[in-house]
Amino acid sequence: xxxxxxxxxxxxxxxxxxxxxxxxxxxxxxxxxxxxxxxxxxxxxxxxxxxxxxxxxxxxxxxxxxxxxxxxxxxxxxxxxxxxxxxxxxxxxxxxxxxxxxxxxxxxxxxxxxxxxxxxxxxxxxxxxxxxxxxxxxxxx
Ligand code: HEM
Numbered sequence: 001x002x003x004x005x006x007x008x009x010x011x012x013x014x015x016x017x018x019x020x021x022x023x024x025x026x027x028x029x030x031x032x033x034x035x036x037x038x039x040x041x042x043x044x045x046x047x048x049x050x051x052x053x054x055x056x057x058x059x060x061x062x063x064x065x066x067x068x069x070x071x072x073x074x075x076x077x078x079x080x081x082x083x084x085x086x087x088x089x090x091x092x093x094x095x096x097x098x099x100x101x102x103x104x105x106x107x108x109x110x111x112x113x114x115x116x117x118x119x120x121x122x123x124x125x126x127x128x129x130x131x132x133x134x135x136x137x138x139x140x141x
Contacts, residue, residue: 005077009053012079016051018043023054027082030074053079
């Protein structure tokens with residue numbers, strides 16, 4: 001698989017421009033050329049890390065889980081000396097997230113439906129019980 005191709009840091013260092021921008025994060029070699037314009041933190045910071053190991057910079061920002069998943073999409077290989085265990089592809093990761101989302105929402109939906117059904121029933125029931133118990137002709141003046 002192309003994602004498991006081994007690169008040395010000097011090979012990565014050759015891709016150090018705006019038109020050809022690679023860097024390394026946690027042993028993953030990433031080609032982020034197409035991502036530069038999309039990066040929420042701007043392209044400049046990425047270009048500054050071009051051709052280098054950007055793990056520290058990436059982690060110092062405290063990137064979200066979404067950002068950590070997003071980077072898998074740009075992986076072209078692995079840095080020499082690193083073994084990345086359990087490297088699910090971007091699609092697999094996304095699929096798992098979607099499944100988790102569907103399951104979570106299914107539970108929510110069921111309880112919401114039950115709630116929406118019983119609450120109005122309870123309110124209507126209480127109203128009629130009140131009307132029945134407090135009929136005006138029962139009241140003795
Ligand atoms: C492929 C690698 C990267 C991806 C997919 C990525 C993705 C993102 C995303 C999604 C955000 C929005 C905030 C969040 O969700 O965390 C973000 C913000 C940011 N990123 Fe990255 N990023 C990458 C690499 C880097 C690198 C290497 C640096 C630093 C050299 C960096 C610097 C920043 C900065 C400064 C922000 C703005 C933070 C803020 O406004 O608070 N990013 N990035």
